Amino acid sequence: MIRAAIVGATGYTGAELVRLLTRHREVELVGLTSRQYADQPYTTVYPHLSGQVDLNCQTQDIDAVTDAADVLFLALPHGLSVPWVAACVGKGKKVVDLGADFRLRRAAVYEQWYRVTHEAPELLAEAVYGLPELKRERIRTARIVANPGCYPTASLLSVAPLCGQGIVREDRLIIDAKSGASGAGRNANVGNLYGEVNENVKAYNVAKHRHNPEIEQEVAERAGLDPDAMAITFTPHLMPMTRGILATVYADLKEGLRPSAEEVRDLYRQFYANEPFIHVMDEGVWPQTKWSYGSNHAFIGLTVEGRTGRIIITTAIDNLVKGASGQAIQNMNLLFGLPETTGLEAAGIYP
Numbered sequence: 013m014i015r016a017a018i019v020g021a022t023g024y025t026g027a028e029l030v031r032l033l034t035r036h037r038e039v040e041l042v043g044l045t046s047r048q049y050a051d052q053p054y055t056t057v058y059p060h061l062s063g064q065v066d067l068n069c070q071t072q073d074i075d076a077v078t079d080a081a082d083v084l085f086l087a088l089p090h091g092l093s094v095p096w097v098a099a100c101v102g103k104g105k106k107v108v109d110l111g112a113d114f115r116l117r118r119a120a121v122y123e124q125w126y127r128v129t130h131e132a133p134e135l136l137a138e139a140v141y142g143l144p145e146l147k148r149e150r151i152r153t154a155r156i157v158a159n160p161g162c163y164p165t166a167s168l169l170s171v172a173p174l175c176g177q178g179i180v181r182e183d184r185l186i187i188d189a190k191s192g193a194s195g196a197g198r199n200a201n202v203g204n205l206y207g208e209v210n211e212n213v214k215a216y217n218v219a220k221h222r223h224n225p226e227i228e229q230e231v232a233e234r235a236g237l238d239p240d241a242m243a244i245t246f247t248p249h250l251m252p253m254t255r256g257i258l259a260t261v262y263a264d265l266k267e268g269l270r271p272s273a274e275e276v277r278d279l280y281r282q283f284y285a286n287e288p289f290i291h292v293m294d295e296g297v298w299p300q301t302k303w304s305y306g307s308n309h310a311f312i313g314l315t316v317e318g319r320t321g322r323i324i325i326t327t328a329i330d331n332l333v334k335g336a337s338g339q340a341i342q343n344m345n346l347l348f349g350l351p352e353t354t355g356l357e358a359a360g361i362y363p
């Protein structure tokens with residue numbers, strides 16, 4: 013059995029990790045940390061998991077938690093992962109960081125967007141960006157996996173088959189994305205109150221969301237472009253729903269190119285042919301967030317708008333599963349040589 017501990021276990025991604033890992037046949041949960049609920053039964057915080065888990069929450073004692081586990085899942089706010097990652101590396105343990113501290117390969121870019129100094133820039137180079145559909149082989153042998161952000165997961169799955177194909181301007185993508193409120197976590201925040209989210213839709217962090225450089229970094233790498241020359245526009249929106257991300261991507265075709273929608277769809281279907289979690293829809297079928305609710309599956313719809321010379325792609329995922337905890341488990345499966353779908357086989361809940 014793989015002994016797993018979750019640091020920041022009482023947040024939304026932590027709870028989703030517990031829900032999924034208690035059904036994972038190769039995993040034993042050995043540690044769940046929380047400062048606020050230390051020494052209290054985990055099910056006091058999340059009674060819906062009664063009968064699934066009988067651990068108490070424990071304090072964030074780095075040595076004790078790391079020594080007891082084979083793998084750590086870090087589900088902490090930004091800026092707190094470095095001591096945990098350093099301990100895992102020092103003790104020969106694997107770590108999957110659900111936060112952003114190891115996603116951006118250049119410390120200067122991290123510091124520009126997150127406004128904090130990176131305390132272990134020397135570890136950035138070896139962290140692998142954990143999007144299994146794009147980096148499977150590198151993840152298998154990694155020590156540090158940087159689990160992608162929820163919006164970048166949906167955005168990158170939307171455009172990866174086009175990158176480096178000479179078909180679209182990868183540097184000038186426009187991404188319009190919508191998220192459910194659980195994307196902001198369980199912390200108290202006025203913007204997440206019922207009265208603020210219900211019957212309301214709003215864009216936020218326009219032209220300055222920290223997922224912009226993350227998306228640009230990975231698109232540039234796949235397309236063989238200079239990350240500093242990217243001009244991707246990314247606009248997130250908060251939706252009156254609990255879970256789900258729908259990313260709509262507009263990609264300009266290169267001058268003189270007009271592939272048919274079927275040609276582009278064939279490209280996507282070849283690219284994702286052996287991917288158990290990725291589903292490319294037929295023409296005219298547009299993904300809905302509800303299809304992915306509670307599952308690790310991603311649904312991709314696309315067409316070519318001949319009149320404007322653009323390809324339009326929409327991808328639906330669950331931000332807490334493929335956008336966070338499910339993908340983290342997919343990465344753990346790769347790290348430990350398990351079938352990638354282990355513990356993640358279930359379809360979503362519908363309606």
Ligand SMILES: NC(=O)C1=CN([C@@H]2O[C@H](COP(=O)(O)OP(=O)(O)OC[C@H]3O[C@@H](n4cnc5c(N)ncnc54)[C@H](OP(=O)(O)O)[C@@H]3O)[C@@H](O)[C@H]2O)C=CC1
Nearest residue numbers: 020021022023024025046047048087088111195197198336
């Ligand atoms: N929600 C989502 O859809 C996604 C989230 N992520 C990322 O995953 C990480 C976790 O997100 P999420 O679960 O939503 O966050 P939450 O705010 O819901 O939970 C955060 C967890 O960290 C602990 N924590 C909070 N502040 C501190 C602190 N200062 N020091 C130590 N522990 C702290 C909390 O427990 P306690 O205060 O008791 O210690 C809690 O268990 C974040 O980096 C987030 O950006 C990534 C993809 C999607």
Ligand SMILES: CC(=O)N[C@@H](CCC(=O)OP(=O)(O)O)C(=O)O
Nearest residue numbers: 111112161162163191192195196
């Ligand atoms: C709705 C909402 O607030 N969503 C979060 C995204 C959460 C996530 O994936 O992000 P990180 O791990 O990079 O923080 C946001 O926009 O900040």
